[in-house]
Amino acid sequence: MQIEHSVALITGGSSGIGEATAKHLSALGARVAIVDLDPPQIDRVVSEIQAAGGQCVGICADVTSELDTERFVQATVDAFGQLNIAVTCAGVIRDGTLLNIDKNTGHVSRKLGFDKWKTVIDVNLTGTFLTLRDAAQAMVNGGWEGLLVPISSVNKIGQVGQLNYSATKAAVERFPKIIIGEFLLRKISHIRCVGIAPGYTETRILREMNQDALAEILKDVHLGRLVKPQEIADLIAYCAQNEAINATTLEITGGLCFPGNIAK
């Protein structure tokens, strides 16, 4: 796929990985639609992209709403006449253990809240499904070359304290295989799906994590630092341009390993 003159839609596009991806694709010549929740942040990114010479629209929308996903996909097509790349960066964490145990009584003092469970499922899983479904519908009906990019996470492996988050990221990691299998059956050959599973990346979402736990995790990263959002954006652009990458989810973690788990 040629990124120049393509149209990209990025949810969660006014912060972190989404913002870096929107700016990078724009710098490579794509026209971009930024979807997010906070109008001032959306306006900031749109202005910065336009100031750099890019074409960009901002759309305030909630990915958990079916009405909104239909609206922002249509708004993107209305603005730029087509849709080629959809990246689902909208995501949240609401960490907590399944149960908290009172040290004195040994009894359960607190359970993982249903609100924490539901918020993460709604944004990370349902939001990704709705966005990719409606983007794919537009690409099929328009006959445009397309790339769907669900954002998973290295924590798809199952992180303690992230039952909700890891469950969504494990599910999303499977989307490319399932969607492209379906497209193969239906002879839809012009749309690819490549998931990206970032490791710990320098964005505001990490500020909500336990910072002591994060410092411990970084000791297991071969690169010795957090991944930069720009490095994720680079990989997404590369995936757009290399049509052999398809029906898979790629990790980009800086070499997150768990050497403490050595078998002796």
Ligand SMILES: NC(=O)c1ccc[n+]([C@@H]2O[C@H](COP(=O)([O-])OP(=O)(O)OC[C@H]3O[C@@H](n4cnc5c(N)ncnc54)[C@H](O)[C@@H]3O)[C@@H](O)[C@H]2O)c1
């Ligand atoms: N930063 C990391 O270490 C890391 C690692 C692995 C995966 N990820 C994933 O990358 C994606 C981007 O995260 P980030 O690190 O850039 O975080 P971020 O908080 O900077 O960006 C997430 C964006 O999603 C938006 N958002 C949240 N709920 C939304 C909703 N209902 N509708 C529309 N927009 C919504 C937020 O407003 C925010 O702008 C997420 O899916 C996250 O799970 C991040």
